[in-house]
Amino acid sequence: MYWLKRKMKKVNWRLIANMNGYVLICLGLLMVLPLICSLLYKEKVVYDFLITIAICLLVGFALSRIRLDRKDYFARDGMIAVGLCWITASLFGCLPYFISQEIPSFVDCFFEAVSGFTTTGSSIVPSVEELSKGILFWRSFTHWIGGMGILVFILAFFPKSNDRSMHIMRAEAPGPVIGKLVPRIQQSAMILYVMYMGLTLLCIVFLLAGGMPLFDTLCYTFGTAGTGGFSISSLSVGAYNNVYFEVVITVFMLLFGVNFNLYYFLFLKNFKQIFKNEELRMYLFVVFSCIILITLNISHMYGGILEGLRYASFQVATIISTTGYATTDFNLWPMFSKGILLLLMVLGACAGSTAGGIKVSRFVIILKKIRLDIQRLVHPQKVEAITMDGKVVDDSVVSQIMAYFGCFMLILFACIFLVSLDNLDFETTVSSVFTCIGNVGPAFGLAGPMGNFAMYSDFSKLVLSFAMLVGRLEIYPVLIFLFPLFKLPDMCRRKKFNKMD
Template sequence: MTFWLNRNINKLNWRVILNMIGFALIALSGLLMLPVIVALRYREFHLLSPFLITIGVCALCGLFLSRLKVKRNAYFARDGMIAVGLVWICVSFFGCLPFYFSGQIPALVDCFFETVSGFTTTGATILTDIESLSKSLLFWRSFTHWIGGMGVLVFVLAFLPKNNEHTMHIMRAEVPGPTISKLVSRLKTTAMILYALYMALSVIELLFLLAGGMPLFDALCNTFGTAGTGGFAIYGASIGAYGSVYFEVVITVFMFLFGINFNLYFFLILRDFKPILKNEELRWYIGIVALSIVAITINILPLYHTLAESLRYSSFQVVSIITTTGYATADFNLWPTLSKMILFFLMVVGACAGSTGGGLKVTRLMIVLKKIKLNVQKLWHPHKVEAIMVDGKIVDKETVDQVMAFFGAWMILIAAATLVVALDDFDFETTLTAVYTCLGNVGPGLGLCGPTGSFALFSALSKIVLSLCMLLGRLEIYPILIFLFPLLEIDKRKPVLRRRRED
């Protein structure tokens, strides 16, 4: 086994992978300058040192790794996936250093958990007193959502000095969804278009929040959390701290918009409305949101004074949970069981593929349900030949198999992680939803880790496992699993079981 492991590791294009990590660390060092500006603005001079030390370490490591001489420029799917997995782990570790060096989050495990939660746009927090954190650290904490929303390496690819046709493997590993396609012929241009759309929507939301009277600092942090569908709030009461219907409506609308596949916005700009109208996933997404809002509004009506108030809280929370943003305007832990179960279901479903949201994705749910329907039909009509159709096109067998395998892997990971977290001996609701909310990149769960609670009460082991769940959820399992288990081929002495060589 050691021989097989070494053989497969040696086949990887490690210099290209290390180059990728180097470029990501250089980008991170540049992005860390923004919280430095915030520290200067709010006269938090004592925090300049933690940020500047982190910037220096990132820049030095990044320059060293990015300048390694590459013998083979080409790389393949496994190289791309391992590069993505390693980049996210490295960026999360280096990104947590300002929290650790400042001493405001003393434990390194807690710093790592908080930063992973930021970059993966989960929004789960170990902080019990959010307002006590300095402005610059609050800004960096929220800004990690915006960086991770579209993808760390998608950002790097937009400005990467070295990329070729094989960089599609990186896009495939990092952009959520069962399939990913280029918007235009050049991948670099595709990455730039995606970020242009992402920035444009972010700026529009920022302007709406400012127009309603929200302070600039608050508007920026809330925009970062909404755009990345992350949900880190700067107040313990989350968005409910503002008590403003206007802010809630604006954030609800933009959470919903950021949960839509970004490819559809590209078609919208081109005024090509046919793909948008034909998009089955979008119709399912709208339908699930609408039905959930109606059901919860009716269910929680006895708790509130009017139908309008009930609709206000239910619509915000439904959109927040299905897009895996995790903002809150009410303590849904106190809602009736039916409402909590609907929200739990939405945690699993998640937003659309190709959005900044997490979860299983609506398109995967569609394919799983259609696969079940097809299997039932075959029991009635064994000789009937029928394919799974999405958007009027046949879904190929490989994609269906990948979706079913992903769904199975998701369930196995939940079971395994739940057993480990159960060692902390918390109640069933807290234990199960903590794992679900981290793997789905949602943020708040139910019970002790609900919208008014935190993850501070979990042990160090549980926090590491939950951090891994967040990474697995954001990168959709395979990049991290391939990094953890590089033994991808059986020995050549067993040719029948040997994997097909990648192109």
């Protein structure tokens, strides 16, 4: 008990509470946009947004004014701050749903908010057309907020960041390795958001040019940019049956699945760095290979190769980028194509993008690690290192990736075991956990692209919400948040925590 109190005291809880305050202030200010949307459509939900904004600003201001006894923080503090801030954002971000009673159950509201901020797109709403415009706008906007990261936004636009803010960037940015684009961390965060906003505006322009209404354009762009998947129609993008819209969204889903560092290199005209990027090459190879395989497998269902290519390319893009839109019910596809989509749910897109999944770079390094270990069994004296983009990958990074994959699989199976208590069919249960931990959105079976997650119990919805948070924050912030609750052996405690600090 003494160790627990000492360890809890060592964590800079005042600073973490302070960060939560800034998150709530930021959240309250961002809710002004759906408030304006509700005002334009003269909806009663205006008052619900006003109440939520007032709550966020009052609680946020109170937390942000907490006096700090020390301003320094370390990697563990950054991890805990990120984990807690995302839970706080989800709890307060679900208030418009609950106060308006457009989603009556608080657990359902929390599930919807977590799904939005983690850019998953899994929904418990049977008919989204019945929701107000303001709520629909907020659902989609949460994708855009969570896409690049809530705290990265604060680092970019709030003046309280410092050199130690890198701990927050590493905890929140997706991928095995995160580095600064420029020496100052605030400038790095600003550059990321400028590129993010630029691509978002470009997507808006292209959809408007095709004749999509402004409200629809904003909602689908927020989902595309954040690789989320909340739609304003039960039929998703398929409701338009418009090839132009599908092509534009397909292209931008794939673009938002690319490491944003490469866009910075493109801006600097450093084309050599882009062309030698192994992750990008593997990402494009997987995309085009899966499109070809699925096209050949489903073309007979759509009357020809061209129509098969149309639906295959959109679904491959939406699944590997973990966006989750749909133009057809892929639940009816042959098992071979569904199997490919299931694997893409786990794989995800590139590190440093807005996509979920384990990331292509981790997959490449795992394959190289397996190949190297097999070679060492045959040639024990062989000395060779794992390389990416011509650079040697540090052994500690490889170990972290293998540990991450192990944790990913353990949590995946644990969640499947817990969700199976609802006694739904195997396909629905397994694919629901896969899609939630991969932050994809639609699953198979009852939770397919034309279904939803409303049939799950409150317990399973909380388990799936946990899976979404673990998938978006890539496990470690959640586990490190729980570390103070467990007493580790003395030797492990000295080595692990001292090294982290």
